Amino acid sequence: MELKCIGCGKCVRVCPFDAIEMNDKKAKITEKCTACGQCVEACPVKVIEKEEAKKRGVNVDEYRGVWVFAEQREGNLLNVAIELVGEGRKIADALETELTAVLLGNKVDDLAEKLVKYGADKVLYADSELLEVYTTDGYTKVIYDMIDEIKPEIMLIGATNIGRDLGPRISARVHTGLTADCTRLDVDLENRRLMQTRPAFGGNLMATIICPDHRPQMSTVRPGVMEKAKYDENRTGEIIKFTPNLNSEDIKAKVIEVVKGGKAEVQLEEAKIIVSGGRGLGNTEGFKLIEDLAKKLGGVVGASRATVDAGWIEHGHQVGQTGKTVRPTLYVACGISGAIQHLAGMQDSKVIVAINKDPNAPIFKVADYGIVGDVYEILPELIEALDNVDDIMDAFKELAK
Known part of the structure; x- marks a missing residue:
């Protein structure tokens, strides 16, 4: 390639991996090359060639x-x-x-x-x-x-x-x-x-x-x-x-000792009751209410991708296509709008309860029970009611059977 290269630099400009350098007005391909072929198409004098390995299959x-x-x-x-x-x-x-x-x-x-x-x-x-x-x-x-x-x-x-x-x-x-x-x-x-x-x-x-x-x-x-x-x-x-x-x-790498982390991983996939928080919580403080409700119901805490990306909660709590797919008997969605990526991870739950102040939120289309209102008003009342009224607690447990 070096003898015929005209030094136009087009290959350098199109390379997505910065794998081509100009040396003495000649293009040099470095070890960063991934053989993507972009430079082959861009070369005006066709001096760059890509050797295709013969495809090997099996019977x-x-x-x-x-x-x-x-x-x-x-x-x-x-x-x-x-x-x-x-x-x-x-x-x-x-x-x-x-x-x-x-x-x-x-x-x-x-x-x-x-x-x-x-x-x-x-x-x-x-x-x-x-x-x-x-x-x-x-x-x-x-x-x-x-x-x-x-x-x-x-x-x-x-x-x-x-x-x-x-x-x-x-x-x-x-x-x-x-x-x-x-x-x-x-x-x-x-x-x-x-x-x-x-x-x-x-x-x-x-x-x-x-x-x-x-x-x-x-x-x-x-x-x-x-x-x-x-x-x-x-x-x-x-x-x-x-x-x-x-x-x-x-076995080149041998296991000398197994040390388990002090903080147990959230077993969302195995949980029968999940209380999840979304962007509607507004900030990380909202998850304190989510945790309180989950504890009252004997469940675990879930979250939408937006809250994880915002740093409000760890990724291990994320439900959805890029998180964990769950199918609990009771799923409580608090401040979750219901993006398709989140729905794909929880829509097979047996019973879905949605709490959102937007009556047109997509989450209500898959919810079995919907509550339209501010989570900061509804959750404290619900938690207090669970503390004082055994009948309500029994009702939620009945939903989870």
């Missing part, structure tokens, strides 16, 4: 079966694992194939039995002391070896802290795609393709992504989005317990 007909990663911690099965078994069951039935739960751990045989009762046809149970605590290297190697041998066509992983670490490592190892943080899954039966839908551009639109040429088709799925599988005590299935080909040298 998709060799891959069959739906897998879900059954995440467990300290011998307890996470709720998202049960949700994935339920969703995986629907997908497997549509594709007329088997549903397999992938369980890694040490002496968690009871969890393997539970996964069968929840709907798995098979459980691949890797039992090892090296798998008792999650490590990226250990879990990745074991699951990669299973995928390489058995060849599933779909694998679902919960979008937890562990899942978001594990999913990309596995997908990179097997050279397939990964759609992260999905909120909906469908199947193109004709082509056996998983239609993976997730929010994009800050939740302003929903993108549906496919992986046509590589397998397995992989997704991380947001906790709380899918319905939990139903437990059936009479259900039977096959449990394949094995000792994985794993030794301590395979």
